[in-house]
Amino acid sequence: MTKIGILGGGQLGRMLLQAAANYAAETHVMENDPHCPAASLCHHFHLGNIRDYEAVLHFGRQVEVLTIEIEQVNVDALEQLEQEGIRVIPKPAVLRIIQNKIHQKAFYQQNNIPTAPFRITQNRSELTECLEWLPAAHKLGVGGYDGRGVVILNQATDLAKGFDAPAVLEKKIEIEKEIAVLVAVGQSGETCTYPPVEMVFDPALNLLDYQVCPADIDTEIASQASALAQQLVTAFGSPGLFAVEMFLDRRGDVWINEVAPRVHNSGHHTIEAHYSSQFDMLWRILMGLPLGNPAAILPSLMMNIVGAAGYSGEACYEGLETVLRLPNTFVHLYGKKMTQPGRKMGHITLLGSEPSELQKTAEEIKSTLRVTAR
Amino acid sequence: MTKIGILGGGQLGRMLLQAAANYAAETHVMENDPHCPAASLCHHFHLGNIRDYEAVLHFGRQVEVLTIEIEQVNVDALEQLEQEGIRVIPKPAVLRIIQNKIHQKAFYQQNNIPTAPFRITQNRSELTECLEWLPAAHKLGVGGYDGRGVVILNQATDLAKGFDAPAVLEKKIEIEKEIAVLVAVGQSGETCTYPPVEMVFDPALNLLDYQVCPADIDTEIASQASALAQQLVTAFGSPGLFAVEMFLDRRGDVWINEVAPRVHNSGHHTIEAHYSSQFDMLWRILMGLPLGNPAAILPSLMMNIVGAAGYSGEACYEGLETVLRLPNTFVHLYGKKMTQPGRKMGHITLLGSEPSELQKTAEEIKSTLRVTAR
Numbered sequence A, B: 001m002t003k004i005g006i007l008g009g010g011q012l013g014r015m016l017l018q019a020a021a022n023y024a025a026e027t028h029v030m031e032n033d034p035h036c037p038a039a040s041l042c043h044h045f046h047l048g049n050i051r052d053y054e055a056v057l058h059f060g061r062q063v064e065v066l067t068i069e070i071e072q073v074n075v076d077a078l079e080q081l082e083q084e085g086i087r088v089i090p091k092p093a094v095l096r097i098i099q100n101k102i103h104q105k106a107f108y109q110q111n112n113i114p115t116a117p118f119r120i121t122q123n124r125s126e127l128t129e130c131l132e133w134l135p136a137a138h139k140l141g142v143g144g145y146d147g148r149g150v151v152i153l154n155q156a157t158d159l160a161k162g163f164d165a166p167a168v169l170e171k172k173i174e175i176e177k178e179i180a181v182l183v184a185v186g187q188s189g190e191t192c193t194y195p196p197v198e199m200v201f202d203p204a205l206n207l208l209d210y211q212v213c214p215a216d217i218d219t220e221i222a223s224q225a226s227a228l229a230q231q232l233v234t235a236f237g238s239p240g241l242f243a244v245e246m247f248l249d250r251r252g253d254v255w256i257n258e259v260a261p262r263v264h265n266s267g268h269h270t271i272e273a274h275y276s277s278q279f280d281m282l283w284r285i286l287m288g289l290p291l292g293n294p295a296a297i298l299p300s301l302m303m304n305i306v307g308a309a310g311y312s313g314e315a316c317y318e319g320l321e322t323v324l325r326l327p328n329t330f331v332h333l334y335g336k337k338m339t340q341p342g343r344k345m346g347h348i349t350l351l352g353s354e355p356s357e358l359q360k361t362a363e364e365i366k367s368t369l370r371v372t373a374r
Helices: A011-020 A055-062 A075-084 A093-099 A102-110 A123-135 A156-161 A219-236 A278-286 A319-325 A355-366 B011-020 B053-060 B075-083 B092-099 B102-109 B122-134 B156-161 B219-236 B278-286 B319-324 B355-366
Strands: A002-007 A025-031 A044-047 A064-067 A117-122 A136-140 A150-153 A167-172 A176-186 A189-191 A197-202 A207-213 A242-250 A256-260 A300-306 A312-319 A330-334 A344-351 A370-373 B004-007 B025-031 B044-047 B065-068 B118-121 B136-140 B152-153 B167-171 B175-185 B191-193 B197-202 B206-215 B239-250 B255-258 B300-306 B313-318 B329-333 B344-351 B370-373
Touching: A002 A011, A002 A055, A002 B219, A011 A025, A011 A278, A025 A055, A055 A075, A055 B167, A064 A278, A075 A093, A075 B053, A093 A102, A102 A117, A102 A167, A102 A256, A102 B136, A117 A123, A123 A136, A123 A167, A123 A278, A150 A156, A167 A278, A176 A219, A176 A278, A189 B319, A219 A242, A219 A256, A300 A355, A319 A330, A344 A355, A344 B156, A355 B011, B004 B053, B011 B025, B011 B278, B025 B053, B025 B344, B053 B075, B065 B278, B075 B092, B092 B255, B102 B167, B102 B255, B118 B122, B122 B136, B122 B156, B122 B167, B152 B156, B175 B278, B191 B219, B219 B239, B219 B255, B300 B355, B319 B329, B344 B355
Parallel strands: A002 A025, A002 A064, A025 A044, B004 B025, B004 B065, B025 B044
Antiparallel strands: A117 A167, A136 A150, A136 A167, A176 A189, A176 A197, A176 A242, A197 A207, A207 A300, A242 A256, A300 A344, A312 A370, A330 A344, B118 B167, B136 B152, B136 B167, B175 B191, B175 B197, B175 B239, B197 B206, B206 B300, B239 B255, B300 B344, B313 B370, B329 B344
């Protein structure tokens, strides 16, 4: 049994552990919440802070291979562990780049990866010199996650909403679609990509509303997106599973938005809809096994289940029974006791060969299922 | 979170727990081996003997709903728990019938369920009066499992192999095929059946070699088998998931062989090949949720991974990497540290629309993968 550690115990860790049970892996998880979604599904749960140097070091020394399910971990400790011979996937150097949006953008630029024009701002007052960059997205260098740490600045009067800390000011692209490609890189460098998915965001919460696979784009653009994702991930020079989020603009050009060096919300549909799920694929990578088959079994739609506005407290899934009666519908709840507005509580995947039918069912589900509080 | 207990911690429990993580369930497992396959995937693992009255009673009082992953549990305790208001699924009365092959056969007879002609023998010496029943299968009333507790008696000289304990002597049927149907019964009595699977046994080990879904049988026979399985399960009058094993004879008649009131080896293919897997289906039943969709997404073949003859000790999966490269192949290892000849160590499901291709791949896998010992 290979001893494998996961930093972070959220839903991504939970789904990783569901897949882990198919392999000869001894699983270790560290998280500072003993009731986190992954706590009950591993061989050894370690209570500890994933941002703390000593805690990560101590945890990592107990395993053979170490991975993450969230980027906000102590990279200094991971670098030390790597020097001590622990296999860290993805490499700490990649996390160092990705943890900071400023470094991420610089990396794209250095590697000739097309990305939206940007400049760096050190504080809010610098924004007043940047009026010609508007409309733009202002992205906090460090600490943004899931819609936090990004504001849209349309005009001069919006500047007060900008961050008073090092950030990226990114010129707005006329976005036609947002797409994402998962790229897998094995320990010996072999690589494969999943088909591009198309993402639809809820503008209010700035959270993924639903996504469809395959994306409704020309074959040529799909190939371009896959090639670009692979080019970027190859530049990282690290094994791992990477979610590459991209913009397709109105002229048909593809731009890198950002990348997560881990299993990702945009890959949840792969659990049922693809031969090797993103979680299965990462286990193969971690264990040094051959990569899986990223191809789709059937087209799919994936939607998040998020806490309804106005409700905080012990979660209650109104309408769940109706949804569970749908014939092609796979419900995943993350085992989170408490809900709050916009909190990711689960997801649903629909399978079917007719995209319009999938979207119709998704709309039905949206008007049926609500996460409220008791 | 509904508190649900599982008696038994083998691979069936392990796969149940993989599926449980999609629901708001608090999982409890009892087994007397702290390293059993299910131990690391539940909220609360309880070390204890599932055949012990006090242990089962104590365990059951801590949960709201109790189920099993093996029949050999203490039914007296389950009856007591049922009286105390714990929901036991399947009902203890059903386990009482099924635990004893003599009672099982009598139940079929009472309910006009076609089953092979039989008589009861109390001891080995009674067999000498039964020569006209040969060739026959001699099945131990209590304690048989996975090929243990069954001997074939072809002629008078075989009688010494018969059991010297209460047993069923079952006249040999001219078997054309062995098939199985999973039946789900919800708490309010609603029911559904999975498509019949066709089972191919390894004659040496008397273990499932591989099975295909759908079974290669006429539609009419498939309907007859499903109806018969449903008739039998309805007679039990209990919620639960039931695996009904049947013989199809050379005249096209279907006979009940035996039934397991739980998730079953013959349903493993449903994890990837069907909308609602047998494990997902049982969670829906346990939690009082609507039944899932038992239909197939794609045809499938499922084969067990068993310990190779001649090897006992720490398991080593020779040829695993080659198998993991097959594009339509799903490998499940059960996390058992030690192998022994014929021990179930995992299973593999193949998906594909061409049955002959699936069987070709299965033969490839059989000649590639071997579980040996270090």
